[in-house]
Amino acid sequence: MVGSYQLIDQQGDSMPSLKALAVGVEKTNRKTFATLFFAAVLTVFYIFLPLVKAHAQGAEDVASQKQVQSLLSEANKAGGDLGALSNVVVRHFAIGTWVNAILGKEAKKFSASELAEFKRLFPSYIAKQYFKQFGGSNGVLGEVTETRNVRGDILVTSRIPGSGRTFTVDWRLRIIGGKPRVIDYTTGGISAVVLRRSEFQSKIKQSGPSGLNDFLRTFISS
Template sequence: MNRKLAGMRVISLFIGIVFLLIAPSTFADTPSSVIDKLQVELLSVMKNAKKLGFDGRYKQLLPVVTETLDIPFIARYTLGSSWKSLTDEQSIQFVDAFQILSVSDYARHFDGYSNEEFNIEGEYPLKNGGIRVRSKLTNHDDTNVTFDYLLRNIDGNWRIVNVIADGVSDLAVRRTEYRQVIKTQGYDALLDQVKEKSKQYREAAIAKEGK
């Protein structure tokens, strides 16, 4: 092997190593692309809502919701300081129940389509290093719902930690409710309530579809 060929192979190897090192950060999702991924799936579910039914919508939304939302963080945050008192088993139980509730909530809300469109309007930096992405859902009657998604970066990946719909923070509402329940009634009561809420969402959606 001549020196020139050997040198070219060394350079090629070096370039390959550099590419592998920079590729994750170069091609990582942006905050807006994370929101777009979620909203594309929501529109797909809306357009096929009747065919899918609640269980079908739930099944289709489960992967994208768990991929774009930081469910463990959100579940932990809703309990505040009470989280520290949970055992490992209780923590896992609560995150699992909270995930089912979160996906069920999307499946019941996005249950039909009337030419709605999502439009991402921009990204705005937050003081804590996070990003706020604003998006609007335009309905057929020209009414809009404004969504502000708050995201944080976890090991190079952007994940949603709060959804604010027309100024109402889902995280703040849940945090106030859950902390009160766990304080006055205990963890077991809260877990039962979260599970019951998921059940109610499903039953109400199925009853609505049957009309």
């Protein structure tokens, strides 16, 4: 009898053990599934995210190329018409970005009216500079030759026929408001923004904001 009771006790004790084992297996399966699912999601993420980024970047590169080619075409048609060329600058350049980069801390010295006047004059100044540098093409259209990415911006290289020579110009564009806009251009290794910043800030220190605006007016009308 004692042996029988011991057997029953042993069998009774085995039932909770089987249940615990089943629960443990179920938990393990859940953890394994969760781990595998998470791993699969990460795999998809790391495989397809670069492809999505590459596609988006490719679209931005194409848009930037078209923007520069359009700029060259419109500037070529404008010729020496400063008003038309100024409109080309407004359409394709990020004027606000240029103004902020060029004036820097010196912008604090401007009154509201002086700053508004500077922003009004600036596109015509850039247009006049463009014509002085590249206006001798005799109707020959420049061309885009290369596009690459630089620190989140797009650099579009073009060749522009000028007076007696062909200029290689690197246009730096940034996506602003969903569209590529010119934020700088470099020719002969010289950045237009850096050059203007040095020149303009020097004039501000010498003759103040009004003196700089007078300089722009004189240059535009020359």
